Amino acid sequence: MxxxxxxxxxxxxxxxxxxxxxxxxxxxxxxxxxxxxxxxxxxxxxxxxxxxxxxxxxxxxxxxxxxxxxxxxxxxxxxxxxxxxxxxxxxxxxxxxxxxxxxxxxxxxxxxxxxxxxxxxxxxxxxxxxxxxxxxxxxQQVVLMYNRTAFPQPPTSWGVQWDPEYRSGALIFNPANILGVYALLNAAELDGGGIDDIDPGFARTVELAKYALATPTRSAEAVPFMAKETATAFPYLDGRAAIYSKTNNYDFTVPREGTYAxxxxxxxxxxxxxxxxxxxxxxxxxxxxxxxxxxxxxxxxxxxxxxxxxxxxxxxxITTPEALEEIKIADAATVVKNRTEWSRQWAEAVR
The missing domain is CATH 3.40.190.10 (Periplasmic binding protein-like II)
Known part of the structure; x- marks a missing residue:
C-alpha cells in the first residue's frame, strides 16, 4: 500500500x-x-x-x-x-x-x-x-568615423585608412560583425573589386593589418580607442557614430566612393x-x-x-528618397553564401 x-x-x-x-x-x-x-x-x-x-x-x-x-x-x-x-x-x-x-x-x-x-x-x-x-x-549606413584632431577637415576617401600618416590608428572589423562585411566590400571597391570579386579587399586587409590598432568584433570595442583618442579613422554605423560623436573628439562622414546600408x-x-x-x-x-x-x-x-x-x-x-536611391544594398544571397569563408580569409589576413 x-x-x-x-x-x-x-x-x-x-x-x-x-x-x-x-x-x-x-x-x-x-x-x-x-x-x-x-x-x-x-x-x-x-x-x-x-x-x-x-x-x-x-x-x-x-x-x-x-x-x-x-x-x-x-x-x-x-x-x-x-x-x-x-x-x-x-x-x-x-x-x-x-x-x-x-x-x-x-x-x-x-x-x-x-x-x-x-x-x-x-x-x-x-x-x-x-x-x-x-x-x-x-x-543605417556605414560611415567613416574620424579623429577631429587628426582630420581638421573630413576625410574624403575610404583609402585614408591606408595612409602612412593614419594607418596605425585604423580598426579592422571582423566579418562576424556585419560592419566588417561592408568594410571589406568598400575596401575591395577601392581597387576595382566588389561583392563578386572580394580579393582586392583582402589584399588591402593584409596590408592594413601590419599597422592597424586593433581588430574588433563588436562595435562597442571601438569605444575605448575613441576615449583614449588613439583611433584615427575607421568604419562605423551612423547610429552609434552619432552617439559617440557627441561625447568624444570624433565625427563621421560618407566618403566620395559611397557606402552600404x-x-x-x-x-x-x-x-x-x-x-x-x-x-x-x-x-x-x-x-x-x-x-x-x-x-x-x-x-x-x-x-x-x-x-x-x-x-x-x-x-x-538616410532620410530622403534620393539618399535611399543612392545608397548601396549588398546582395543578401551572396553575403550569406560567402560570409563564413570571408571570415576564414579575414582571420588569415589579420593574423
Missing part, C-alpha cells in the same frame, strides 16, 4: 513539474494579458527600445512587451534556426540578411500589408529586402506564440510618429519617406 501511494505521489510530482515548466508567456495569455516577447540588441539599443517603443506601445494598446537582450542579428537568427522556428520569443530584431535566411529556411512568418498595414509605407527598394517574411524599421529588420519566428501581438508591434513601429521618434532617438534613417528632419540630421543620415 505504501508503495502504491508512493507511485501516485511521484506521478503527481511529475505532473506538477510539467505544469510549472509551461512558459510564462502561456501563463500571461491564460490570464488574459496580451504579451509580445522581443529578442534584440543590448546596451543603448535596449534602453532606447524600452523608452521609445515598448512603453508607449503598451500605453496605447495594453499589450505588454518583454524584451531580452541577445547578440547580433546573426546570433538571433541562429537561435531561431537551432530551435526549429520556436526559440521562445515572438519578435527578433535583426538585419535584412537574416530575413533572407529566414525566407530561404522557412523559419520566419510571412509579413504583408494584410497583417501589417503600415508595410504599405515602405519604399519598394526596402520591400524588396524583406523577402516577404519581415519588416524594415530603420536604415545596414537595414534594421524585424522577424517573427514560425513557432511564435503571440504572432498577432507581434504584428501589432511592427505596425506601430512603422507609423509616422514612431518612425520619426525612433529615427531621432537612435540617430538612424527612417524606413518610410515623407518625414521632415533638420538639415543637420538629414546631412548625416
Amino acid at each position: 505504501v508503495k502504491k501511494f508512493a507511485c501516485v505521489a511521484l506521478a503527481l510530482g511529475v505532473l506538477t513539474t510539467l505544469v510549472a515548466c509551461v512558459s510564462t508567456s502561456t501563463s500571461d495569455s491564460a490570464n488574459g494579458v496580451d504579451t509580445v516577447l522581443v529578442e534584440g540588441f543590448g546596451a543603448e539599443y535596449q534602453d532606447l527600445f524600452e523608452e521609445q517603443i515598448a512603453k508607449p506601445f503598451t500605453e496605447e494598446t495594453g499589450i505588454q512587451v518583454k524584451y531580452s537582450a541577445g547578440g547580433s542579428g546573426a546570433e538571433q537568427y541562429a537561435a531561431i534556426r537551432a530551435a526549429n522556428g520556436d526559440p521562445g520569443f515572438d519578435l527578433a530584431v535583426m538585419t535584412s540578411l537574416e530575413l533572407y535566411q529566414g525566407s530561404r529556411d522557412e523559419m520566419l512568418t510571412p509579413v504583408t500589408p494584410q497583417q501589417v498595414p503600415n508595410m504599405a509605407r515602405l519604399p519598394q527598394k526596402l520591400l524588396n529586402n524583406t523577402y516577404g517574411v519581415g519588416a524594415i524599421q530603420d536604415i 545596414s537595414l534594421g529588420s524585424l522577424g517573427i519566428p514560425v513557432g511564435a506564440t503571440h504572432k498577432d501581438s507581434a504584428y501589432k508591434l511592427i505596425d506601430y513601429w512603422l507609423s509616422e510618429e514612431v518612425q520619426q521618434r525612433w529615427a531621432l532617438a537612435y540617430n538612424v534613417g527612417p524606413a518610410i519617406t515623407g518625414l521632415q528632419f533638420s538639415p543637420d540630421f538629414a546631412a548625416k543620415h
Whole structure:
C-alpha cells in the first residue's frame, strides 16, 4: 500500500513539474494579458527600445512587451534556426540578411500589408529586402568615423585608412560583425573589386593589418580607442557614430566612393506564440510618429519617406528618397553564401 501511494505521489510530482515548466508567456495569455516577447540588441539599443517603443506601445494598446537582450542579428537568427522556428520569443530584431535566411529556411512568418498595414509605407527598394517574411524599421549606413584632431577637415576617401600618416590608428572589423562585411566590400571597391570579386579587399586587409590598432568584433570595442583618442579613422554605423560623436573628439562622414546600408529588420519566428501581438508591434513601429521618434532617438534613417528632419540630421543620415536611391544594398544571397569563408580569409589576413 505504501508503495502504491508512493507511485501516485511521484506521478503527481511529475505532473506538477510539467505544469510549472509551461512558459510564462502561456501563463500571461491564460490570464488574459496580451504579451509580445522581443529578442534584440543590448546596451543603448535596449534602453532606447524600452523608452521609445515598448512603453508607449503598451500605453496605447495594453499589450505588454518583454524584451531580452541577445547578440547580433546573426546570433538571433541562429537561435531561431537551432530551435526549429520556436526559440521562445515572438519578435527578433535583426538585419535584412537574416530575413533572407529566414525566407530561404522557412523559419520566419510571412509579413504583408494584410497583417501589417503600415508595410504599405515602405519604399519598394526596402520591400524588396524583406523577402516577404519581415519588416524594415530603420536604415543605417556605414560611415567613416574620424579623429577631429587628426582630420581638421573630413576625410574624403575610404583609402585614408591606408595612409602612412593614419594607418596605425585604423580598426579592422571582423566579418562576424556585419560592419566588417561592408568594410571589406568598400575596401575591395577601392581597387576595382566588389561583392563578386572580394580579393582586392583582402589584399588591402593584409596590408592594413601590419599597422592597424586593433581588430574588433563588436562595435562597442571601438569605444575605448575613441576615449583614449588613439583611433584615427575607421568604419562605423551612423547610429552609434552619432552617439559617440557627441561625447568624444570624433565625427563621421560618407566618403566620395559611397557606402552600404545596414537595414534594421524585424522577424517573427514560425513557432511564435503571440504572432498577432507581434504584428501589432511592427505596425506601430512603422507609423509616422514612431518612425520619426525612433529615427531621432537612435540617430538612424527612417524606413518610410515623407518625414521632415533638420538639415543637420538629414546631412548625416538616410532620410530622403534620393539618399535611399543612392545608397548601396549588398546582395543578401551572396553575403550569406560567402560570409563564413570571408571570415576564414579575414582571420588569415589579420593574423
